[in-house]
Amino acid sequence: MLTGCTTHDASNGGSTPAAGGTAASAGGSASATGESAATGSALPAGALAATAQVPDGGGKIVDGKNIVITQPHSGSFRAFTAICTHEGCIVSSVSNGTINCPCHGSKFSIKDGSVVHGPAPSPLAAIAIKVEGTSIFQG
Numbered sequence: 001m002l003t004g005c006t007t008h009d010a011s012n013g014g015s016t017p018a019a020g021g022t023a024a025s026a027g028g029s030a031s032a033t034g035e036s037a038a039t040g041s042a043l044p045a046g047a048l049a050a051t052a053q054v055p056d057g058g059g060k061i062v063d064g065k066n067i068v069i070t071q072p073h074s075g076s077f078r079a080f081t082a083i084c085t086h087e088g089c090i091v092s093s094v095s096n097g098t099i100n101c102p103c104h105g106s107k108f109s110i111k112d113g114s115v116v117h118g119p120a121p122s123p124l125a126a127i128a129i130k131v132e133g134t135s136i137f138q139g
Contacts, residue, residue, distance in 0.1 A: 047135040051077070054136070059094030059110055066090065067127055068099050069136060070110035077131055079138070080113040080124035091124075099124065 043050060049069055054060045054077060059070035061082055068082045068091055080099065082091045089103035098107040098116050106120035113124035130137050 044132075044135050047137055048079075048129070049136045051131060051134045051136060057097065057110075059099060061091060061094065065138075067138070068094065068124070069129065070094060070099070072097075072111040077129060077136060078111070078113075079127040079129040079136075080108070081127060083124075084120055085115075085122045085124065086118075086120040 048062050048065060048067060049060055051071075054069050054071045056071050056074045059068055061068045066082045067079055069077060069079045071077050082099075083089075084091060084101040084103065084106055086101065086104055086106050089101050091099050091108075092102040093100045094110060097110055099110060099113070100107050101120070104119050105117065106115065107117040108114065108120065108124050109116050113126060115121075115123055128139055130139055
C-alpha cells in the first residue's frame with residue numbers, strides 16, 4: 001500500500017494529498033540517455049520525464065520503470081504502475097482517456113487508474129510523483 005501519495009496541480013501551486021490515497025501522473029517513455037524528446041535537452045538526474053513529454057489529456061509510459069504518467073487536465077500530473085492488474089502485462093499505450101493493456105484489452109482511467117474496461121479486476125496502483133520546474137520525479 002502506498003502512503004504519502006501526492007498529486008501535482010499547477011493551479012494550486014504545488015503538491016496536495018491525492019484523493020482516495022492515490023496519486024497519478026502522466027506516463028510515457030523516457031529515452032535511455034535521459035534526453036527529452038519534446039525539448040531535445042537532457043533531463044535532470046533521476047527525472048522520469050519532462051512535463052512537455054506528457055500530452056494534455058494523455059500520458060507517457062516511462063521505459064524501464066513500469067510507470068505511466070498521465071495529465072488528465074492541463075498542469076495536473078498523475079502516475080500509476082504500468083503493470084496491468086489482470087495478468088501482469090505492461091500497458092502499451094495511452095489514448096482517448098485510457099491507459100491500455102495489449103494482452104487482454106483492459107483499459108484504465110488516466111484520472112485515477114480505475115478500471116474502465118475489464119478483464120482487469122482492480123485499478124492500477126498509484127505512484128507518488130512530484131513536479132519540479134519542468135521535470136517529473138518519483139516520490
